[in-house]
Amino acid sequence: MKPSPSPTPPRTLALIDDPIFLEHHAPAGHPERPERLHAARAAVARADLGMQRLDLAARIATNDELARVHGERYLNALGQMAGRSGYFDADTYYTENSVAAARTASGAALVLTDALLDGRAEVGMALLRPPGHHARPDAAMGFCLLNNVAVAAAHARARGIERVAIVDFDVHHGNGTQEIFYADPSVLYVSLHQFPFYPGSGAAEETGQGHGHGYTVNVPLSAGAGDAAYGAAIERIVAPVLETYQPGLLLFSAGFDAHERDPLAQMQVTEDGFRSLVRRTLAAIRPGVGVGLVLEGGYDLIGLGGSLAATLEALGEGGLSQIPGAALWRAHERDLTRATAAAAELWKLG
Numbered sequence: 001m002k003p004s005p006s007p008t009p010p011r012t013l014a015l016i017d018d019p020i021f022l023e024h025h026a027p028a029g030h031p032e033r034p035e036r037l038h039a040a041r042a043a044v045a046r047a048d049l050g051m052q053r054l055d056l057a058a059r060i061a062t063n064d065e066l067a068r069v070h071g072e073r074y075l076n077a078l079g080q081m082a083g084r085s086g087y088f089d090a091d092t093y094y095t096e097n098s099v100a101a102a103r104t105a106s107g108a109a110l111v112l113t114d115a116l117l118d119g120r121a122e123v124g125m126a127l128l129r130p131p132g133h134h135a136r137p138d139a140a141m142g143f144c145l146l147n148n149v150a151v152a153a154a155h156a157r158a159r160g161i162e163r164v165a166i167v168d169f170d171v172h173h174g175n176g177t178q179e180i181f182y183a184d185p186s187v188l189y190v191s192l193h194q195f196p197f198y199p200g201s202g203a204a205e206e207t208g209q210g211h212g213h214g215y216t217v218n219v220p221l222s223a224g225a226g227d228a229a230y231g232a233a234i235e236r237i238v239a240p241v242l243e244t245y246q247p248g249l250l251l252f253s254a255g256f257d258a259h260e261r262d263p264l265a266q267m268q269v270t271e272d273g274f275r276s277l278v279r280r281t282l283a284a285i286r287p288g289v290g291v292g293l294v295l296e297g298g299y300d301l302i303g304l305g306g307s308l309a310a311t312l313e314a315l316g317e318g319g320l321s322q323i324p325g326a327a328l329w330r331a332h333e334r335d336l337t338r339a340t341a342a343a344a345e346l347w348k349l350g
Contacts, residue, residue, distance in 0.1 A: 001064030001157075011316060014110040014115040014124030014292075015044065018058035021129040023097035024327070029095065031264060031299040032130065032143040038300040040127050040308055047309040050316035051294075054121050058108035058128070059150060065336040066106060068154035069147055069180045069259025074138040078102075078145065087222070088140035102130055102145035109152035116249065117159055123291045123315040131296040133174030134199060135255045141176065142199055149253045149294045150180045153187050156249045162186065165247035167192070167238060167281055169230075169260050170296040171265040173202030177253065182214040192233055194258070195220030195335075196266055204342040214346030217241055219339040221332055222235050223266035227273030229332040231332070234277055237340055238286035241347045250291045256298030256307040264299050271310040278314040291315065 026033035052087045066075055082099040102134060106130035112126045126148070134142030154162045166181075168191040169173040178201065181187040185208075193202050208216040242250075256274065258267035269277075282291060292313065298304035 011051045011123055011195065012054050012121040013049060013312070013315060014054045014056055014112060014121035015127065016056045016058050016111050016124070017041070017083070018104050018108060020097060020104050021127070024101040024129050025095045025097070027093055028279050028332055034129070035301060036298065036304060037127060037129055039305040043305040043309040044125075044127070045313065046102045047312045049312060051123070053177060056111050056115060056225045058111055060100070060103045061106035061110055062148070065105070065110060065155060066146060066151060068158065069137065069150040070135075070140060070150055078140070086144075092140045092143055094145065098130065098145065105130060105132065106146045106148050106151040106249055109148040110155050112290050112292045113155050113249070114293070116292055117161070122291075125293045125312060126295060128295055131255070132176070132294070133168060133170060133255070133296050134172070134176045136176045136179055142172065143297075144176065147176045147180060149251055151179050151290065152251055152294065153181070158206050160246040163188065163189075163245060163247045164249045164251065165242060165245060166190065166251045166253060167252035168255070168296075169277060170253055171260065171262070171267055172198050172255070172257040172297065173220075174253055175199045176204070177203040178206070178216055181212065182208050183210040184213050185215045187248065188215050188217070188241070189237055190217045190219070190241060192219045192221060192230060192238070194223055194225070194267055197223075197265070204339040207345075208341055216342075217339075217343045217347075219336070221267075221335050224247045224268060225258075225332050225335075226260070226268030227270055227276065229336070230269055230273055231280065232332070233336055234280045235341070236336055238285040239280060241343060242284040243263070243283065245348055246286060248289060250289055250292070252279075252293040253296045254293040254308075254311065255296030258299060259298065259303035259307050261300040261303035262298065271306040274307045275310040277313045278311050279317060282314070
């Protein structure tokens, strides 16, 4: 009688967090507030992970690490804001500890990347504030001071990873991440977002420039898109592009403000929709490729917590999840057709 095969050991989930993220104090009534992190931490505590958990400490990102994606003049100006309070723009505040929190948030993304590349974890999540994907090379924007996911991707490239993919499912287009890598074929940037909407970028025709042409893939969706439309976008566009690109590291800009409860957008994604989105995306990459999530938006605490828990559970479950039938996303077919056509030139999508 043949011995039973050894069970596959559970994945290891790296979690990175830091107390200073709560010290980025929000002005009264601002949606990007410390309570978001409390909700995220509670979601981790109650999630049925099915994985070993590796808790890691964040660190402060160095100027050299930040300078891979941000300009020296901006970093110097940001440093001068340390210990002070004010606004970079009408939406983007800073208080006494905000610069330290932002540098530690980028450092958390670096710790996450190292854990994945060193093989200490297969998947991971950086629970951080402030978020980052609107931060441009030379400016803060949209609640964001430093572009955490871009810092992580550039770090992976510096460590020798030839191709890094970023999938951004925050409801707002990650204009800063797009701008940083717009001419760079070594970082594939894919964004699913409400359009037209803040910050005004993210049209399907924005596909990169120079050697980076085709390596920016925008999937703009009209207000009201829900689980079916997002599932169809993954099935028709995101998964085929990832299968062709075959990244050595996959990073998610994990914003949960496309949730149906979120007060800052008009999308209708549920917790199960986020679970399906992540599972189907994971199925498009090679086994053994590290997968890291960097927290972005999500401003309803119930929606944020439930969606984050479902997403972490999806990391433990791995590959495929059922994609809703075409009839359910017919209202968004024009959006998806436009995005598919824009991506097809390089990626040969059907």
